Amino acid sequence: MIRYLFLLVGSCCALITLPGTIELFVLTIAGMLPRRRTILVPGSNYRLAVIVPAHNEELHIARCIESLTRADRSGIDASFTVIADNCDDSTAATASRSGARVIVRENPLDRGKGYALDYAFRTMASEGWNAFAVVDADSEVAPNFMTVLVSALRTGASAVQCRYVVRNAHESSRVRLMKVANAAFNVLRPRGRERCGLSAGIYGNGFALSADTLSAVPYLASSLVEDLEYHLALVDAGKRVRFLDTTSVYGDMPAAGAGVKTQRTRWEGGRFRMIREKTPRLIRRIFRGRFDVLEPCLDLLLFPLAFHVALLLIAAATPFWPMRALALAGLATVVMHLAAAIAVTGGGWQDVAALLGAPFYIVWKILLIPRLARSANAKSAWTRTERTAERKIL
Structure with a gap:
């Protein structure tokens, strides 16, 4: 019974992350291509x-x-x-x-x-x-x-x-x-x-x-x-x-x-609210022929990377090999995505080394889920972020 429950959970995790994995893969490949040359037009008047x-x-x-x-x-x-x-x-x-x-x-x-x-x-x-x-x-x-x-x-x-x-x-x-x-x-x-x-x-x-x-x-x-x-x-x-x-x-x-x-909590709680409120409407529009909203819909279905990776790790542990293969492909896509991000922004070894802290960051994000749930239901308000320099001053 436990094995079948684990199989069900792992399979669900693999399928839930599939749209996000597709989104990441396509945008990573396209984002690594050389940017098109643009000509600067003067801004007179x-x-x-x-x-x-x-x-x-x-x-x-x-x-x-x-x-x-x-x-x-x-x-x-x-x-x-x-x-x-x-x-x-x-x-x-x-x-x-x-x-x-x-x-x-x-x-x-x-x-x-x-x-x-x-x-x-x-x-x-x-x-x-x-x-x-x-x-x-x-x-x-x-x-x-x-x-x-x-x-x-x-x-x-x-x-x-x-x-x-x-x-x-x-x-x-x-x-x-x-x-x-x-x-x-x-x-x-x-x-x-x-x-x-x-x-x-x-x-x-x-x-x-x-x-x-x-x-x-x-x-x-x-x-x-x-x-x-x-x-x-x-x-x-x-x-x-x-x-x-x-x-x-x-x-x-x-x-x-x-x-x-x-x-x-503000950013990601708000994003989860948008997933809940906007995804059904976007899906309806896609079925009505509005294919221009397909990518924004896939973007919404891509969870923040910490949660995306956590779900993929659960799926990778499932005993059903097709779901495990999907999860491993998803994890490989995340690695490629982060490496490409570092490359196109001119990052170096310090950025690569920072990824060693990713497991701790994922655990920290999971512990924030109750706060994210409250934030997803909150009304908009200025919740100002305290910066490091201000903590030193204060």
Whole structure:
């Protein structure tokens, strides 16, 4: 009896992970292909509004604005606007001193990044901007950030997403491991989608939308993963997000403490909620002939890598050899995926060594499941992530 139960569980794990394994395999192969050559188109007379959503970011907002100010704006009429949302610190004053325009929003009921962005977009909609870019308050941008974004938008892109990479990988082995995971999620996969002509996705930081796109698809995304929610709305409307592999935003990741749990439970709990809410509708659309939503559906069905690997390990232990073969093929795909992510982002031996901590990370993630379940049912709200530098200051 126990053997048959184990066989059933293992087989279920193998089949549940199969869509994700297919997704990983295809995007890994495509992501390793050389990127297509692009020609930079000057941004003469192009009006770009850069929006910086911020909730209690007084320690980082000045660095972000300074980074934007230093970036190349040749031929671009750019403005930097901070949407200070439900702040109870000096974020607004600090941003203003740094040279940014500040919009203050106070709404204790509708709290969250999605609400803040929608408010900023609607407030500035009548000001004649050609496009809007979004940069997180704890980030810095590459010098060519605006010129590359504007070039793509001027040549017809509806929406664009650049590389979103970890800025502080040197702080700990955990952050180094997160850097590798982010390289897979935020660089290799969208790079593969771009190579296949698919919509690359939106990752909450370093993306831009044309004014026409925002008019056609308003930013009515208020979940904990509002970027994923909005991307699904774009795909549903027939829009494609282009991936810009030649520029980046650099964001801080928490190295230790409560900030790590806060960030993980928010992101992944919100993603599980999207799986529950959006997958049935996507499947119905596929059966009705909307094959453009097939890849976004496969992406949703791919669990976060830690859970994906945990399920594959269970399946690999099943006594039924076809399921075991599927699991082993899935595990080999994950190894190939991570190796490719390190390669395309120029990583080195430190990134490879960080993978030795992956088993402990998987166990830690499994222990977070109760918190993830609560987060998957939570309403959107600003749950600010504590960074390592702040813990040192405090």
